[in-house]
Amino acid sequence: MDSSPNQDAEFFYPSQQIVDNAIIQDYEALYKQSVDDPQAFWAARANELEWAKKWDKVLDDSKAPFYKWFTGGVTNIITNAIDRHLKTAHKNKLALIWEGEPGDSRTFSYFALNREVSKFANVLKSLGVRKGDIVTIYMPRIPEMVFAMLACAKIGAGHSVVYGGFSVEALAARIEDAQSKVLITADGGWMRGKIVNLKEIADEAMSRQPTIESCIVVKRTGQSIYMEAGRDYWYHDLISLPIASPNCPTEPMDAEDMLFILYTSGTTGRPKGIIHTHGGYMVYTYTTFKYVFDIKEEDRYWCAADPGWITGHSYIVYAPLINGATSFMYEGAPNHPYPNRWWQMVEKYGISILYTSPTAIRGLMRFGNAWANRHDLSSLRLLGSVGEPINPEAWRWYYTVIGKERCPIMDTWWQTETGGFMISPLPVTPLKPGSATKPLFGIIADVVNEEGHPVAAGEEGYLVIKAPWPGMLRTIYKDPERYQTQYWGKYGNMYQAGDSARKDKDGYIWVIGRIDDVIKVSGYRLGTAEVESALVSHPSVAEAAAIGLPHELKGNAIYCYVILKAGVDKNDKLAEELRQHVGHEIGPIARPEHITFVDSLPKTRSGKIMRRVLKARAQGLPEGDLSTLEE
Numbered sequence: 001m002d003s004s005p006n007q008d009a010e011f012f013y014p015s016q017q018i019v020d021n022a023i024i025q026d027y028e029a030l031y032k033q034s035v036d037d038p039q040a041f042w043a044a045r046a047n048e049l050e051w052a053k054k055w056d057k058v059l060d061d062s063k064a065p066f067y068k069w070f071t072g073g074v075t076n077i078i079t080n081a082i083d084r085h086l087k088t089a090h091k092n093k094l095a096l097i098w099e100g101e102p103g104d105s106r107t108f109s110y111f112a113l114n115r116e117v118s119k120f121a122n123v124l125k126s127l128g129v130r131k132g133d134i135v136t137i138y139m140p141r142i143p144e145m146v147f148a149m150l151a152c153a154k155i156g157a158g159h160s161v162v163y164g165g166f167s168v169e170a171l172a173a174r175i176e177d178a179q180s181k182v183l184i185t186a187d188g189g190w191m192r193g194k195i196v197n198l199k200e201i202a203d204e205a206m207s208r209q210p211t212i213e214s215c216i217v218v219k220r221t222g223q224s225i226y227m228e229a230g231r232d233y234w235y236h237d238l239i240s241l242p243i244a245s246p247n248c249p250t251e252p253m254d255a256e257d258m259l260f261i262l263y264t265s266g267t268t269g270r271p272k273g274i275i276h277t278h279g280g281y282m283v284y285t286y287t288t289f290k291y292v293f294d295i296k297e298e299d300r301y302w303c304a305a306d307p308g309w310i311t312g313h314s315y316i317v318y319a320p321l322i323n324g325a326t327s328f329m330y331e332g333a334p335n336h337p338y339p340n341r342w343w344q345m346v347e348k349y350g351i352s353i354l355y356t357s358p359t360a361i362r363g364l365m366r367f368g369n370a371w372a373n374r375h376d377l378s379s380l381r382l383l384g385s386v387g388e389p390i391n392p393e394a395w396r397w398y399y400t401v402i403g404k405e406r407c408p409i410m411d412t413w414w415q416t417e418t419g420g421f422m423i424s425p426l427p428v429t430p431l432k433p434g435s436a437t438k439p440l441f442g443i444i445a446d447v448v449n450e451e452g453h454p455v456a457a458g459e460e461g462y463l464v465i466k467a468p469w470p471g472m473l474r475t476i477y478k479d480p481e482r483y484q485t486q487y488w489g490k491y492g493n494m495y496q497a498g499d500s501a502r503k504d505k506d507g508y509i510w511v512i513g514r515i516d517d518v519i520k521v522s523g524y525r526l527g528t529a530e531v532e533s534a535l536v537s538h539p540s541v542a543e544a545a546a547i548g549l550p551h552e553l554k555g556n557a558i559y560c561y562v563i564l565k566a567g568v569d570k571n572d573k574l575a576e577e578l579r580q581h582v583g584h585e586i587g588p589i590a591r592p593e594h595i596t597f598v599d600s601l602p603k604t605r606s607g608k609i610m611r612r613v614l615k616a617r618a619q620g621l622p623e624g625d626l627s628t629l630e631e
């Protein structure tokens with residue numbers, strides 16, 4: 001994989017037609033205005049949306065880094081994502097077009113979406129869900145997943161979505177942290193022609209974490225599953241009850257009230273519950289989506305991520321709806337039954353904006369050009385990339401074979417914590433393959449050294465954000481101290497992203513990758529600590545270390561070093577068993593690429609595993625400063 005940034009790369013310029021039709025034609029001017037007076041900029045964006053009561057203060061920084069936005073303001077993200085569209089011509093516009101992996105399809109106008117969400121919101125209320133509760137959602141990519149998220153938001157409950165590719169322990173740990181009483185799941189989902197047994201996994205997770213009182217199950221596949229009397233209910237039964245009226249008032253929320261919690265991997269220990277709010281997150285996702293994807297009334301937009309990750313929360317569910325856009329969602333695998341599945345759907349539905357990950361692009365690229373060339377992709381207008389650095393080779397393929405050199409690629413850098421895009425081109429930005437280009441409006445991004453001083457052009461350093469923004473995380477659930485130390489501890493007044501980057505002579509930012517113990521596998525975010533604790537939960541394992549190493553297709557792959565308990569035999573069968581065990585506990589995406597049995601691990605004198613040394617050794621690179629290594 002060619003991942004070395006070519007900072008002198010030639011520019012790719014957008015066509016005159018794209019420039020002429022773009023919402024923002026002069027990035028520099030608006031950027032300057034936005035950072036000179038960010039509060040005025042954000043107030044103007046917030047004023048484009050509906051509020052039951054306007055805010056008293058745009059930004060309250062009196063308790064930094066616990067920043068608050070639009071304090072005193074009252075709204076609900078649903079007021080803007082659904083309710084306001086019912087009063088306009090958007091009422092009968094399609095909000096969601098969905099296709100299942102077997103080829104079934106369903107569509108929902110804004111009117112229909114409101115009906116489904118309201119009915120389900122009433123069901124949740126009747127099950128005792130109240131404002132401030134956290135409901136856990138563990139579902140395949142089907143419309144009911146979107147309804148469930150929106151229904152929670154509508155009644156003021158927080159949702160905690162657990163990605164459907166996660167497994168027992170990952171789900172149990174998240175249920176436990178959130179103390180959820182209600183779980184929404186399905187009898188399964190289709191993936192690569194097979195059923196993912198979500199309910200079976202949910203059953204095992206519920207037996208480990210018995211906080212769940214009601215489990216709502218959507219019938220997706222029809223396969224027979226276990227239903228526990230008094231705990232498990234079918235979704236279709238509940239929404240047929242008289243209680244499930246299609247009228248449900250939207251709960252007025254304080255701008256700073258929690259909208260959702262989304263668990264993500266951090267440097268150490270358990271996943272962190274990242275908190276986002278109704279007010280700031282709404283304004284931020286609305287604005288970034290509108291400007292970066294330059295959204296037009298007639299667009300058909302497809303974000304191919306899963307709603308279970310932040311990309312899906314912000315840019316499948318909330319931002320497109322707030323903007324009154326039409327979104328497409330697909331349930332299954334990109335190459336099922338054949339590698340033309342995606343291109344076939346682009347043609348069939350007339351997709352105009354496609355947003356996906358470098359891993360997906362590399363995966364489809366490997367099947368060659370003919371699969372894409374079979375289809376009419378002329379509806380495409382813009383492309384997007386997210387989740388990991390895009391290598392120039394994949395960028396060029398995406399640009400040439402999919403976009404026919406007509407469609408600019410929006411390489412968006414951001415994080416679960418940032419809520420929305422932070423560094424990204426606009427359609428008018430001259431592009432360099434592999435660079436996310438420049439910070440968006442109101443965002444001051446820089447690359448600094450250990451002391452917090454900007455590094456010279458082209459030099460590697462820490463990626464930081466120098467001012468607060470409305471979409472930022474507010475805290476880590478139940479752990480404000482960790483929020484403060486993790487993101488603001490190093491420099492005090494700058495947000496530390498956890499990525500390394502370079503800024504070139506043109507001010508373009510090239511993100512290199514994580515500098516902590518987070519591994520991006522196929523764009524999915526995992527922590528070494530989670531993989532290690534899954535390994536040591538196996539009876540044969542005494543100690544384990546996990547690292548990420550470069551992988552041609554996945555970006556990074558997980559490699560593990562394991563010390564077995566005394567008397568346990570090292571063999572290939574056990575290595576395979578351990579890989580499966582990690583898959584069962586966390587999920588197939590966390591299954592290690594390779595397991596090596598060792599007798600010791602490099603550690604500091606204080607007992608911390610030196611993953612950096614393991615990584616260097618595995619790649620045959622210099623091991624660097626070993627002064628803290630225990631003999």
Ligand code: WTA
Nearest residue numbers: 386387388389411412413414415416511525
């Ligand atoms: C990485 C995903 C390079 C980065 C939205 C970040 C990227 C982490 C890009 C956050 C990009 C995301 N170029 N790297 N365009 N987008 N990343 O929380 O390392 O799942 O810190 O959010 O993904 O991952 P997360």
